Amino acid sequence: MIKKIDNLNAIKILITGGAGFIGSHVVRRFVKKYPEYEIYNLDSLTYAGNLENLQDIENEKNYHFLRVDISNAEKIDDIFHTYKFNKIIHLAAESHVDRSIHDPSIFLKTNVIGTVNLLNAARNNWSKASGNNLFYHISTDEVFGTLGEEGLFTETTPYKPNSPYSASKASSDHFVRAYGETYNLPYIISNCSNNYGPNQFPEKLIPLFIKNIIESKPLPVYGDGNYTRDWLYVIDHAKAIDLAFHKGENKSSYNIGGFNEYKNIDLVKLLCAKMDEKLNRNQGASENLINYIKDRPGHDKRYAIDASKIYQDLGWKPSVTFEIGLDKTIDWYLNNEEWLNRLTSGKYKDYYLNKYPNK
Numbered sequence: 514m515i516k517k518i519d520n521l522n523a524i525k526i527l528i529t530g531g532a533g534f535i536g537s538h539v540v541r542r543f544v545k546k547y548p549e550y551e552i553y554n555l556d557s558l559t560y561a562g563n564l565e566n567l568q569d570i571e572n573e574k575n576y577h578f579l580r581v582d583i584s585n586a587e588k589i590d591d592i593f594h595t596y597k598f599n600k601i602i603h604l605a606a607e608s609h610v611d612r613s614i615h616d617p618s619i620f621l622k623t624n625v626i627g628t629v630n631l632l633n634a635a636r637n638n639w640s641k642a643s644g645n646n647l648f649y650h651i652s653t654d655e656v657f658g659t660l661g662e663e664g665l666f667t668e669t670t671p672y673k674p675n676s677p678y679s680a681s682k683a684s685s686d687h688f689v690r691a692y693g694e695t696y697n698l699p700y701i702i703s704n705c706s707n708n709y710g711p712n713q714f715p716e717k718l719i720p721l722f723i724k725n726i727i728e729s730k731p732l733p734v735y736g737d738g739n740y741t742r743d744w745l746y747v748i749d750h751a752k753a754i755d756l757a758f759h760k761g762e763n764k765s766s767y768n769i770g771g772f773n774e775y776k777n778i779d780l781v782k783l784l785c786a787k788m789d790e791k792l793n794r795n796q797g798a799s800e801n802l803i804n805y806i807k808d809r810p811g812h813d814k815r816y817a818i819d820a821s822k823i824y825q826d827l828g829w830k831p832s833v834t835f836e837i838g839l840d841k842t843i844d845w846y847l848n849n850e851e852w853l854n855r856l857t858s859g860k861y862k863d864y865y866l867n868k869y870p871n872k
């Protein structure tokens with residue numbers, strides 16, 4: 514629903530995927546912190562999009578919602594023409610590796626073609642002389658492939674994606690960079706590690722396991738559980754995006770990580786211990802729910818991010834340790850069980866229909 518815009522000279526920022534997990538934290542931060550910006554949240558509301566995530570800011574004067582699919586080139590060009598966005602923060606994507614193994618095509622359509630549609634619209638609608646435009650593309654550390662026991666991904670590590678998801682993200686990163694080189698489109702890319710925190714769809718490890726522990730259901734751990742990931746608190750990621758968006762160097766990329774590597778099995782055991790404590794269960798009760806399952810094909814062994822560039826150049830560092838972030842996250846899910854239940858039952862979809870009955 515588009516409200517009247519009083520300030521015609523306001524900077525208009527298109528944020529795609531704002532009803533999703535990370536996007537909702539970015540939208541909230543920008544709407545609250547920058548009342549002088551007009552924020553347009555564009556989202557097609559797939560299974561992963563939930564407008565309830567933004568209930569607290571949906572009536573702010575500088576917030577607008579557009580239900581649009583980024584794979585629809587004509588519609589994307591249309592809305593660019595109508596609203597004349599100055600800048601884009603692009604998060605909309607299919608984001609779940611397991612789903613990409615099951616059905617890669619939708620990842621090509623949304624992550625690659627959708628990104629190219631946005632790039633084309635930006636290229637067609639932005640004047641070369643303005644100097645005031647930016648295409649900020651949010652990507653993942655998974656584009657770099659896998660590491661052995663040692664080493665870290667830096668901004669210059671060659672891309673070597675192993676899953677259909679990471680291949681689609683790598684491809685979209687290449688297109689963004691190529692539009693920068695070929696058409697001089699101003700861009701920034703950031704590649705970040707696994708996010709965790711409030712509002713994450715309970716198909717990803719941490720919210721899924723919190724939900725399963727609450728319900729005393731099995732905790733499916735892939736292979737031997739010795740896969741290593743770096744974990745980043747989503748609020749810290751939103752802060753890093755804010756900083757790179759405002760202070761980052763044109764045509765560059767930033768790695769964002771939590772300086773915080775965990776083997777999956779160690780993380781699960783830590784989560785189990787914390788959940789036992791918070792739910793007043795006997796220590797060990799949740800760990801008994803661990804169930805090792807057949808490994809995921811093409812499973813990357815280890816991801817680890819060297820985030821020293823964003824730390825040194827822009828002064829960003831995570832505000833919480835993993836233990837504190839995990840505590841905050843568990844508390845959020847325990848205090849928002851109704852949110853979790855509506856996601857599981859599918860009732861969260863009604864929120865949009867009730868809020869925007871004529872769309």
Ligand code: NAD
Nearest residue numbers: 530532533534535557558559561562582583605606653708
């Ligand atoms: P998410 O799945 O929670 O949200 C994705 C959002 O995009 C949803 O609101 C969905 O409705 C929307 N969307 C999907 N297809 C669309 C389409 N065709 N048109 C318009 N909207 C569409 O994802 P997330 O975890 O918040 O990830 C956001 C971005 O960050 C993605 O680009 C992802 O690749 C990247 N990323 C995520 C992580 C992570 O740990 N979650 C880590 C690194 C990078």
